[in-house]
Amino acid sequence: MEASADNAVVQALLDEQAALRRVATLVATAGEPTRVFPIVTEEVGRLLGASTANMVRYRHDGTGDVIGKWNEPDMPSMPLGAHIELDGETLAPKICRSGQPERVDDYSGLTGRLAERLQQLGIASGVGAPIIFDGELWGSVVVSSVRTHAFAPGAEHRIAAFTELVAQALANAEAREQLAASRARVVAAGDGERRRLERNLHDGAQQRLVALAIGLRIADRLIDEDPAAAHAAIERASEELTASLAELREIARGLHPAVLSDHGLEPAIKSLMQRAPLPVELTFDLAERPQDSVEVAAYYVIAESLTNIAKYAGASHATVEVRALGDRLLIAVSDDGAGGANVGAGSGLLGLEDRVAALGGRLHIESPPGQGTSVRADVPIA
Numbered sequence: 001m002e003a004s005a006d007n008a009v010v011q012a013l014l015d016e017q018a019a020l021r022r023v024a025t026l027v028a029t030a031g032e033p034t035r036v037f038p039i040v041t042e043e044v045g046r047l048l049g050a051s052t053a054n055m056v057r058y059r060h061d062g063t064g065d066v067i068g069k070w071n072e073p074d075m076p077s078m079p080l081g082a083h084i085e086l087d088g089e090t091l092a093p094k095i096c097r098s099g100q101p102e103r104v105d106d107y108s109g110l111t112g113r114l115a116e117r118l119q120q121l122g123i124a125s126g127v128g129a130p131i132i133f134d135g136e137l138w139g140s141v142v143v144s145s146v147r148t149h150a151f152a153p154g155a156e157h158r159i160a161a162f163t164e165l166v167a168q169a170l171a172n173a174e175a176r177e178q179l180a181a182s183r184a185r186v187v188a189a190g191d192g193e194r195r196r197l198e199r200n201l202h203d204g205a206q207q208r209l210v211a212l213a214i215g216l217r218i219a220d221r222l223i224d225e226d227p228a229a230a231h232a233a234i235e236r237a238s239e240e241l242t243a244s245l246a247e248l249r250e251i252a253r254g255l256h257p258a259v260l261s262d263h264g265l266e267p268a269i270k271s272l273m274q275r276a277p278l279p280v281e282l283t284f285d286l287a288e289r290p291q292d293s294v295e296v297a298a299y300y301v302i303a304e305s306l307t308n309i310a311k312y313a314g315a316s317h318a319t320v321e322v323r324a325l326g327d328r329l330l331i332a333v334s335d336d337g338a339g340g341a342n343v344g345a346g347s348g349l350l351g352l353e354d355r356v357a358a359l360g361g362r363l364h365i366e367s368p369p370g371q372g373t374s375v376r377a378d379v380p381i382a
Contacts (some may be wrong), residue, residue: 004322034067036166041068041141045161048127048155050143054075055131055166056084058138064092075146076121088112091128095140101129101156104372106148107125124148129159133167141166208244212237257286257299265295269320272303277310278318285323290381296380298322299332301363304352305333305375313337313373314344328361329381352377 037055043051052075055068064084071077078084086093089110095101104110105125109119128142135375141163148256175276215237260268266284289295302320309318315337323330352375353363361379 021256027032029378033166034232037068038070040162040166042070044141045070045143048143048151048158050126050146050150051075051145052123053143054078055141058086058096058137062086064096067139068141077144084117085113088115090114090118091126091142091144092140095130095142096127096137099130099132099137100340101127103127103151103156105151108148110364118144122146126151127151127156127159129156129163131166133162138167139174152211207238212240212244215240223301230244230256260295260299264289265298265322267346268299269302269322272299272306273320276306276318278315280306281317281319283319283321287324288330290329293359294329294379294381297359297361298329298377300355301331301352301375302333305373308333308341308372309333309337312341314337315372324381327381328378331377331379332374334372336372339367339371339373340369341365341373 041053041055044050050072052071053069054066054077056064057067058064062085064086066078066082067082068078069077069080084092086096089104090107090112091102091104093112093114094104103126107124107126108116124146124297125142126142126144126147128140130137131139133139141159143159182223215233219230219233219237222233257268257271259271265286266282269282269284273282290298302322304321306318309315313335317336318333318335319328321332355365356377356379359379361377363375363377365373365375367373
């Protein structure tokens with residue numbers, strides 16, 4: 001008898017691991033989390049020998065939506081898409097309040113709109129566990145039976161491993177959405193930069209070069225009959241050439257600062273500090289120059305941050321910190337200004353996030369109103 005019980009326990013564990021592997025494989029390959037919801041609901045229901053199972057997505061108004069459904073043949077259950085009130089002491093409301101796995105062994109004495117609906121379906125007991133996504137309660141998975149006391153002690157905790165996989169599916173979907181949005185922003189930024197360069201070249205250097213060509217043609221016609229006028233035309237052409245070269249250098253500096261290429265990150269940062277309209281304190285602790293892409297990213301994080309401070313912060317002081325932390329480069333810029341920085345669509349800070357993320361780094365911005373702004377990035381050095 002004891003050996004038979006032991007075999008049953010081992011088989012239950014094997015069944016659970018097999019179900020978890022199936023769900024984990026689906027999470028890794030499924031494009032949309034909506035494909036995961038019904039599979040998880042069914043796997044948990046079958047694993048625990050339930051009559052029905054549901055996944056519920058919580059709303060902030062004290063209600064929920066049924067987004068996953070499974071039931072044994074000919075067994076009535078809460079329909080997919082049903083909108084439910086999270087009142088009373090049934091499982092979904094209890095989990096919503098506690099954020100913990102819960103169980104109800106007997107529904108017969110419960111009151112409330114949701115309890116009445118479940119009792120009409122013949123539900124007598126159940127267990128469930130929360131879905132925690134991004135640190136917040138997102139929903140729950142609930143399995144039910146038409147028998148009271150139908151689930152073994154601790155059954156509600158066995159569901160938690162499955163709800164963690166649901167949260168992973170949600171995180172995967174969010175990461176894909178963020179990646180797609182980031183790629184779209186990178187493409188849009190590239191198109192915008194090309195248009196900016198085209199305008200700058202057309203309105204500036206190109207017009208000067210056209211004027212230079214006209215001036216040289218005038219000088220060529222005048223050189224024999226009016227040397228003085230030809231000399232004046234050549235002088236004007238020389239001035240146009242000097243102005244054109246200066247404009248082209250300015251455009252090139254916007255693409256890749258010459259001081260960064262020639263002298264490295266620390267002199268480039270000091271050049272930015274000299275142009276800043278407020279005192280900037282620099283802490284620089286980097287033994288070796290990082291690769292070019294890392295240097296450029298660090299430069300633009302600092303340049304954009306100092307530009308924002310000058311334009312919007314109303315700060316009296318700023319600090320810049322660049323240091324190596326193991327195999328990563330830390331870049332931090334902070335000020336004592338007004339805070340409340342906008343990091344939404346169209347913000348230069350959003351472009352910095354894409355630039356840093358493209359190198360496998362992270363950008364973190366804190367800007368509480370009235371408490372200044374802190375921009376911190378870290379990227380792999382190598």
